Amino acid sequence: MDAYEIQSNLLKALSHSTRLAILDILRDGEQCVCHMEATLDLRQAYISQQLMILKQAGLVETRRDGLNLYYRVIKPEIFAVLDSLPAVTGVRAKPPRHKHANANCPCPKCSVARNLPLEGVRVNNQG
Amino acid sequence: MDAYEIQSNLLKALSHSTRLAILDILRDGEQCVCHMEATLDLRQAYISQQLMILKQAGLVETRRDGLNLYYRVIKPEIFAVLDSLPAVTGVRAKPPRHKHANANCPCPKCSVARNLPLEGVRVNNQG
DNA sequence: ACACTACATTCATAATTATGAATATAGGTG
DNA sequence: CACCTATATTCATAATTATGAATGTAGTGT
Numbered sequence: 001m002d003a004y005e006i007q008s009n010l011l012k013a014l015s016h017s018t019r020l021a022i023l024d025i026l027r028d029g030e031q032c033v034c035h036m037e038a039t040l041d042l043r044q045a046y047i048s049q050q051l052m053i054l055k056q057a058g059l060v061e062t063r064r065d066g067l068n069l070y071y072r073v074i075k076p077e078i079f080a081v082l083d084s085l086p087a088v089t090g091v092r093a094k095p096p097r098h099k100h101a102n103a104n105c106p107c108p109k110c111s112v113a114r115n116l117p118l119e120g121v122r123v124n125n126q127g
Numbered sequence: 128m129d130a131y132e133i134q135s136n137l138l139k140a141l142s143h144s145t146r147l148a149i150l151d152i153l154r155d156g157e158q159c160v161c162h163m164e165a166t167l168d169l170r171q172a173y174i175s176q177q178l179m180i181l182k183q184a185g186l187v188e189t190r191r192d193g194l195n196l197y198y199r200v201i202k203p204e205i206f207a208v209l210d211s212l213p214a215v216t217g218v219r220a221k222p223p224r225h226k227h228a229n230a231n232c233p234c235p236k237c238s239v240a241r242n243l244p245l246e247g248v249r250v251n252n253q254g
Numbered sequence: 255a256c257a258c259t260a261c262a263t264t265c266a267t268a269a270t271t272a273t274g275a276a277t278a279t280a281g282g283t284g
Numbered sequence: 285c286a287c288c289t290a291t292a293t294t295c296a297t298a299a300t301t302a303t304g305a306a307t308g309t310a311g312t313g314t
Contacts (some may be wrong), residue, residue, distance in 0.1 A: 003220030032199030
């Protein structure tokens with residue numbers, strides 16, 4: 001496989017809007033699948049498929065913590081690739097933001113972000 | 128079409144080894160189709176197809192000069208995209224070089240580069 | 255061991271892309 | 285206008301990708 005094929009394979013792995021969104025989510029560091037599911041509002045199986053493609057391309061890795069699998073980018077250099085696109089296209093995506101209020105993502109990060117009491121802890125309900 | 132789709136469309140236009148090679152050829156400025164044909168050793172119709180894809184993606188433009196059509200990149204920013212790839216892949220393609228000695232590309236640039244006498248001009252043949 | 259949770263995989267098919275072969279066209283020249 | 289050259293387009297099909305539906309599996313708690 002010559003250099004151009006290798007580069008084009010990388011580009012193919014990147015050239016999908018869902019995968020671009022996933023990578024943007026991973027800019028802030030590792031995130032679990034359920035987080036992406038809630039953020040992108042897409043089916044879990046679908047996201048998993050896209051994650052597999054990124055994994056096979058050698059762009060992401062996983063870490064298990066209990067039930068949750070956390071994905072992270074292992075080639076931060078791809079962000080330089082992504083960041084070079086707006087100069088060509090003239091558009092810049094604003095990273096998808098998980099609306100914690102509506103989502104019911106059970107992963108630790110989201111529970112905290114949502115400012116919900118942790119299990120077993122109770123705050124006084126006013127109303 | 129949202130920003131991610133636009134970006135992924137650009138990436139799709141780039142994610143093909145022949146098109147990457149064509150763009151590298153165009154780094155030095157405009158080139159005619161016959162030049163690419165000789166350089167890449169690919170059929171004319173095939174190259175023309177790839178050029179159409181680059182054109183539809185808004186990356187290249189043409190200029191006619193007599194019989195020859197010269198293609199040039201109109202978004203030099205794409206070179207920044209291409210240049211960001213080696214850091215991820217670890218490989219760097221060396222731009223395809225047209226071997227003037229073997230090729231018989233009739234375009235002006237190539238004739239000159241080959242150091243051949245122009246039409247009608249004769250140098251003394253030794254032998 | 256059982257049930258549940260978080261995630262992965264397989265299967266099927268629709269959609270798109272890749273690419274060769276053949277043919278068309280536009281511009282130039284005599 | 286007839287013909288040549290450089291390039292484009294159309295057609296057909298193989299190959300790949302996209303994506304939903306269904307199902308499988310590993311880890312966790314009881």
